Amino acid sequence: MADRYQKLTSGGAGGFLAKRLGLPQPEPLRRHLPGAPAFPGPIVLGGQPSGRVQKSLHSQLAAAGAEVETGTEPRDGHRPDALVFDATGIRDSDQLHALHTFFHPRVRSLAASGRLLVIGTPPEHTTTAREAAAQRALEGFVRSAGKELKRGATAQLLLVAPGSEEAIESTTRFVLSPRSAYVSGQVLVVDGDRGGVPQSWDLPLEGKTAVVTGASRGIGEVIAATLARDGAHVVCLDIAAQSEQLRAVAERIGGSALELDVTAEDAPQALARELRERRGGADIVVHNAGITRDKTLGRMSRDRWDSVLAVNLSSVERLNDRLLDEKDPVVAEGGRIVCVSSISGIAGNVGQTNYAASKAGLIGHVRSLAPYTAGRGVTVNAVAPGFIETQMTAQVPLFIREAGRRLNSMKQGGQPVDVAEAVAYFASPASGAVTGQVLRVCGQGLLGA
Numbered sequence: 001m002a003d004r005y006q007k008l009t010s011g012g013a014g015g016f017l018a019k020r021l022g023l024p025q026p027e028p029l030r031r032h033l034p035g036a037p038a039f040p041g042p043i044v045l046g047g048q049p050s051g052r053v054q055k056s057l058h059s060q061l062a063a064a065g066a067e068v069e070t071g072t073e074p075r076d077g078h079r080p081d082a083l084v085f086d087a088t089g090i091r092d093s094d095q096l097h098a099l100h101t102f103f104h105p106r107v108r109s110l111a112a113s114g115r116l117l118v119i120g121t122p123p124e125h126t127t128t129a130r131e132a133a134a135q136r137a138l139e140g141f142v143r144s145a146g147k148e149l150k151r152g153a154t155a156q157l158l159l160v161a162p163g164s165e166e167a168i169e170s171t172t173r174f175v176l177s178p179r180s181a182y183v184s185g186q187v188l189v190v191d192g193d194r195g196g197v198p199q200s201w202d203l204p205l206e207g208k209t210a211v212v213t214g215a216s217r218g219i220g221e222v223i224a225a226t227l228a229r230d231g232a233h234v235v236c237l238d239i240a241a242q243s244e245q246l247r248a249v250a251e252r253i254g255g256s257a258l259e260l261d262v263t264a265e266d267a268p269q270a271l272a273r274e275l276r277e278r279r280g281g282a283d284i285v286v287h288n289a290g291i292t293r294d295k296t297l298g299r300m301s302r303d304r305w306d307s308v309l310a311v312n313l314s315s316v317e318r319l320n321d322r323l324l325d326e327k328d329p330v331v332a333e334g335g336r337i338v339c340v341s342s343i344s345g346i347a348g349n350v351g352q353t354n355y356a357a358s359k360a361g362l363i364g365h366v367r368s369l370a371p372y373t374a375g376r377g378v379t380v381n382a383v384a385p386g387f388i389e390t391q392m393t394a395q396v397p398l399f400i401r402e403a404g405r406r407l408n409s410m411k412q413g414g415q416p417v418d419v420a421e422a423v424a425y426f427a428s429p430a431s432g433a434v435t436g437q438v439l440r441v442c443g444q445g446l447l448g449a
């Protein structure tokens with residue numbers, strides 16, 4: 001979908017005028033291109049000598065072909081692509097100045113679409129109240145830095161539980177690369193030793209079967225294509241009314257099409273049967289199908305309430321109940337479940353009591369399910385998109401649409417591929433130590449946390 005304002009202000013007279021008037025000038029974001037190197041430019045890595053993560057991170061990045069610098073002084077004209085600081089050694093608030101010492105002289109030289117990453121310890125894994133406070137402080141630092149960064153740069157906090165240092169590679173590859181173009185100000189937790197390395201980082205999903213609901217268009221279509229790009233066979237699922245588009249998508253990505261209404265009484269059994277018969281089961285399930293039926297609460301009919309809750313939440317619960325049934329699981333060991341929530345489910349939105357309830361419910365579902373499936377190595381996560389350019393958002397009235405596009409640190413809407421890359425990160429076999437999490441893909445939207 002077109003963002004005319006971005007085009008208008010990207011150069012020439014429009015760009016000049018926007019600059020003079022102090023209007024936002026959205027930077028074209030760098031996105032992943034097939035065959036491009038995992039890390040596009042130099043990475044400056046710093047940290048306390050007592051940090052737990054720096055050493056393994058350095059060797060992982062170097063093995064991946066990244067140009068890593070440690071112990072170098074900032075120098076004129078040097079434009080690092082990423083600034084990474086291992087803060088796991090910080091045990092007291094009076095050591096937090098180390099963040100200032102590292103970032104202050106370097107932050108203004110960060111390249112366009114650069115990456116700022118702080119690595120800490122989950123506060124619940126700290127041993128003293130002082131350490132917990134200092135580690136929690138990292139979150140405020142990162143969220144503010146994300147709001148200050150310009151030209152499409154992002155800032156994230158990665159919390160690594162003690163003993164999980166070797167399990168971080170899929171996460172660092174995501175947050176330090178153009179795959180996380182529209183993700184900023186976020187906190188990700190790596191806890192567990194099920195990280196691992198796929199056979200190939202270019203085709204991490206080779207030999208896997210994925211099912212994506214609502215795959216005939218919009219975000220679901222791009223999720224399906226991205227998982228196929230990463231090597232998966234994708235079963236593309238959508239309602240019969242979308243039959244033609246669904247088949248075209250499945251054919252284009254070398255997957256298969258499945259017409260099914262996720263709210264149908266027998267949908268869980270039908271999906272289980274199809275996945276078993278066609279593919280012997282599934283490794284990745286992406287619950288993307290969703291609808292909106294907006295009205296303010298006083299004007300909302302029961303129909304609008306029921307249909308949104310049924311598609312967006314109850315169907316996901318019912319499908320997961322069946323696919324993860326302990327006695328007869330369809331999802332293989334080491335499987336991946338990813339739900340598509342929304343920032344509406346975090347921040348709420350006018351006219352969306354039904355939608356926000358359903359999307360918040362998904363977050364509760366993911367968080368409560370994750371510990372139960374951990375025994376079989378199945379992770380359960382959610383992505384929470386902000387304003388993404390699709391047919392769904394093209395229907396939003398102009399004024400609200402413009403506010404949605406600009407009220408975030410990137411000053412623009414995201415693309416479906418930004419959500420898809422986040423889903424692919426969760427789906428990776430290397431992301432086994434990442435579960436129960438909600439990752440916002442919202443350009444650090446001003447709404448919500």
Ligand code: NAD
Pocket residue numbers: 213214215216217218219220237238239242260261262263288289290291311340341342343384385386387388389390391392393
């Ligand atoms: P979309 O309307 O373009 O696509 C949704 C797809 O789901 C359609 O193909 C539709 O046919 C399918 N679907 C609907 N009901 C179904 C059912 N009962 N059974 C099977 N399939 C069904 O929407 P989109 O913008 O691509 O959104 C995809 C997901 O992302 C949704 O869950 C949405 O809530 C979420 N989301 C979107 C945005 C955004 O900005 N576009 C923001 C936050 C969250």
